[in-house]
Amino acid sequence: MAKVTIDGIEVEVADGTTILNAARQIGGEVVPPAMCYYSSLKDTGGKCRVCLVKVTQGSAKDPRPMPKLVASCRTPVMDGMVVQNITSPEVLEARKGVVEFLLINHPLDCPICDQAGECDLQNLAYEHGAGKTRYEEERRTFEKVDIGDKIKLHMTRCILCYRCTFVADQLTNERVHGVLHRGDASEISTYIEKAVENDFSGNMIDVCPVGALTDKTFRFKSRVWFTKPLDAHRNCTKCSGKVVLWTKGDDVLRVSARKDEFGEVKEYICNECRYDHKNMGDWTIEGPRHIDKNSVISQNHYEKIDMQKLKLDIERQIQFQKGKQLPETNQSPA
Amino acid sequence: MARLLEHINVPGIETFDVYRKHGGYKSVEKALKTMTPDEVTEEVKKSGLRGRGGAGFPAGMKWSFLDRKSDKPRYLVCNADESEPGTFKDRYLMEKIPHVLIEGMITSSYALGAKTSYIYVRGEYMYIIRILEKAIQEAHANGFLGKNILGTDYSLELYVQPGGGAYICGEETALLESLEGKRGNPRLKPPFPAVAGLYASPTVVNNVETISAVCSIVNESGDEYAKIGIGKSTGTKLISASGHINKPGVYEIDLGLPVEEFIYSDKYCGGIWKGRKLKAVVAGGSSVPILPADLILKTAKGEPRLMSYESLSDGGFATGTMLGSGGFIVMDETACIVRNLWTFTRFYHHESCGQCSPCREGTGWMEKVLHRIEHGHGHMDDIDLLVDVAKKIEGNTICPLGDAAAWPVASAIRHFREEFEYHVRYPEKVKNPKHFELEPFRSEKVLATV
Numbered sequence: 204m205a206k207v208t209i210d211g212i213e214v215e216v217a218d219g220t221t222i223l224n225a226a227r228q229i230g231g232e233v234v235p236p237a238m239c240y241y242s243s244l245k246d247t248g249g250k251c252r253v254c255l256v257k258v259t260q261g262s263a264k265d266p267r268p269m270p271k272l273v274a275s276c277r278t279p280v281m282d283g284m285v286v287q288n289i290t291s292p293e294v295l296e297a298r299k300g301v302v303e304f305l306l307i308n309h310p311l312d313c314p315i316c317d318q319a320g321e322c323d324l325q326n327l328a329y330e331h332g333a334g335k336t337r338y339e340e341e342r343r344t345f346e347k348v349d350i351g352d353k354i355k356l357h358m359t360r361c362i363l364c365y366r367c368t369f370v371a372d373q374l375t376n377e378r379v380h381g382v383l384h385r386g387d388a389s390e391i392s393t394y395i396e397k398a399v400e401n402d403f404s405g406n407m408i409d410v411c412p413v414g415a416l417t418d419k420t421f422r423f424k425s426r427v428w429f430t431k432p433l434d435a436h437r438n439c440t441k442c443s444g445k446v447v448l449w450t451k452g453d454d455v456l457r458v459s460a461r462k463d464e465f466g467e468v469k470e471y472i473c474n475e476c477r478y479d480h481k482n483m484g485d486w487t488i489e490g491p492r493h494i495d496k497n498s499v500i501s502q503n504h505y506e507k508i509d510m511q512k513l514k515l516d517i518e519r520q521i522q523f524q525k526g527k528q529l530p531e532t533n534q535s536p537a
Numbered sequence: 538m539a540r541l542l543e544h545i546n547v548p549g550i551e552t553f554d555v556y557r558k559h560g561g562y563k564s565v566e567k568a569l570k571t572m573t574p575d576e577v578t579e580e581v582k583k584s585g586l587r588g589r590g591g592a593g594f595p596a597g598m599k600w601s602f603l604d605r606k607s608d609k610p611r612y613l614v615c616n617a618d619e620s621e622p623g624t625f626k627d628r629y630l631m632e633k634i635p636h637v638l639i640e641g642m643i644t645s646s647y648a649l650g651a652k653t654s655y656i657y658v659r660g661e662y663m664y665i666i667r668i669l670e671k672a673i674q675e676a677h678a679n680g681f682l683g684k685n686i687l688g689t690d691y692s693l694e695l696y697v698q699p700g701g702g703a704y705i706c707g708e709e710t711a712l713l714e715s716l717e718g719k720r721g722n723p724r725l726k727p728p729f730p731a732v733a734g735l736y737a738s739p740t741v742v743n744n745v746e747t748i749s750a751v752c753s754i755v756n757e758s759g760d761e762y763a764k765i766g767i768g769k770s771t772g773t774k775l776i777s778a779s780g781h782i783n784k785p786g787v788y789e790i791d792l793g794l795p796v797e798e799f800i801y802s803d804k805y806c807g808g809i810w811k812g813r814k815l816k817a818v819v820a821g822g823s824s825v826p827i828l829p830a831d832l833i834l835k836t837a838k839g840e841p842r843l844m845s846y847e848s849l850s851d852g853g854f855a856t857g858t859m860l861g862s863g864g865f866i867v868m869d870e871t872a873c874i875v876r877n878l879w880t881f882t883r884f885y886h887h888e889s890c891g892q893c894s895p896c897r898e899g900t901g902w903m904e905k906v907l908h909r910i911e912h913g914h915g916h917m918d919d920i921d922l923l924v925d926v927a928k929k930i931e932g933n934t935i936c937p938l939g940d941a942a943a944w945p946v947a948s949a950i951r952h953f954r955e956e957f958e959y960h961v962r963y964p965e966k967v968k969n970p971k972h973f974e975l976e977p978f979r980s981e982k983v984l985a986t987v
Binding site for chain 1: 703705720725886887888889890891892893894895897898899900901902905906922926928929930932933934935
């Protein structure tokens, strides 16, 4: 067992646990965001760099701090390690930088993207991103590609987390797709536009943090926040059969695997459950899916408006237009 | 002490017989017949030899980190994927005296207990691969490779592996991935190659020059080698001199040589060409910070700057640079720092592997902004934007390519901000790509008075 302190909170975890998983055991604010790490897929992580944290004390034995920020998803904890996440301005600054990098070539087509509302990048940008871009150049674009008859690949939206390539690698025997080219010309691709055809290929859609891989049977059917998610199951010979039905009235618009509080699928589902059973009658309904109350899906809109803060912001803008000195941003109303 | 390039002009030195006649393969005989592997490692440690590939990490210490208790086979991999812009010393060495590398590989493999070793050569050096393979055949025929070398019970197989021509494969973990036949993406560390490298076995990756230097260390003892050089920078270093100088080429210098002597002496670069003035120097390959003339000749404290690991990095990145891989690029007063920086950044954009986001997106962004500034479409904010983007890439990436892309940008703006502002202010003057050749950018601060 190793004792580790993250943002002043001490937690005892098993040896070999990563900093990110230790933080997840504490939960709440101190959990670093993760765009490429996926706990149930081996070798994921380390690529997106949004989970960077500062290690101010390496371990009890060797208390030197680590020279650089480290990727918390791939750095194992040591006994006596002290980690700073949201308490370190350096980490927040670096994270802001990474979010900006992820967004410069992202099309920001959220209004027409099926992932909107359940998109990790959208949430991340909302929390850590800037309101305005500094990027003036032309964005990178790709043609949309069909990989198989059920999945659409829209590379323009991809942030190259490599998760989907690990799904194909690890859930099934055959590896049919990977990354072509390098640098910012890298693209997820199959072997000469071959279809990804295996029983579990649909899970690529669930692990994709953005709208790069979308379910063709659900594309443009509905905004996700207009659907009602229900937990349901059926007897399936290939998978656990535990799914979420995204319904509108009596219609099942989409079937997806269940995600945990960190947005990760723990039990993958097969393509038969995902695509071929879109009747209420095929499923045993367990009840409404618990959705975090801050999520856009349960809110039907993106922001819980703090009227007091809004008022202050508007006043601030007016003062600014008049050329007056700006009042404090975080000033609480007297 | 025998220098690497001592016999470079002997006709036929690339063949085994001539090389042997001039004292070649003595270190193999000495090591295999009279020394234990640990004694060889100890000599390398004593010599203070530092990695010649760029980082300057002590080679003996790297060797001692190798996991010798593991029951897996150990590997020695020679990094001959020399791709740093401005660096061409390894090519010269392998082309002219291939046997010194083969000799170093055998001696070093013996010290590390490797039974199989690889030389990973960049794909563009196809003709060098043929030279090396011929040298390996000759060494085989003369009993220096293969089973029971020189009648001892030590056996070694040596292979040459061509790379695919990617800069990133010069990073040691990407090199190992590529050698395993995978996509050349750097690995996350830890584990370090000394514990789990090639095929998850303990591996040492060293530069061509580092491995070649082992020959004379074994021949004449580590202490003897350490006498050359200054302080912790021991031995000799190959410098690839290029740019606006009278005599570009590869020079072997004793570490500790004053930079001024290196640039102006007829023995080395022979001064700036066409009688022009020195403007700036990139001292260790494109990725190290650029320094203006006054700072490359003298440190901020006013001491003369020397060609050594410590002296070049004196003053940190604010007023110093790094010895790096020894790619010494000299620029005269007609050079445009912005254009030069744009070229470097275009290279890093092209060579980024695309695995982690700051490097993948940031290098492209910097290139586009620099392209704008250089072609007279920039604005003043862009200069601070570049500094900020560079800062956000630096230190936040998986491998050092991100740092390598960020350092030149940060340093060029630190030392030559006026020139960037000139580009923004007078867009019509920089329309001609040779703008500073017509009318050098005069700033008393940056031009040397030598």
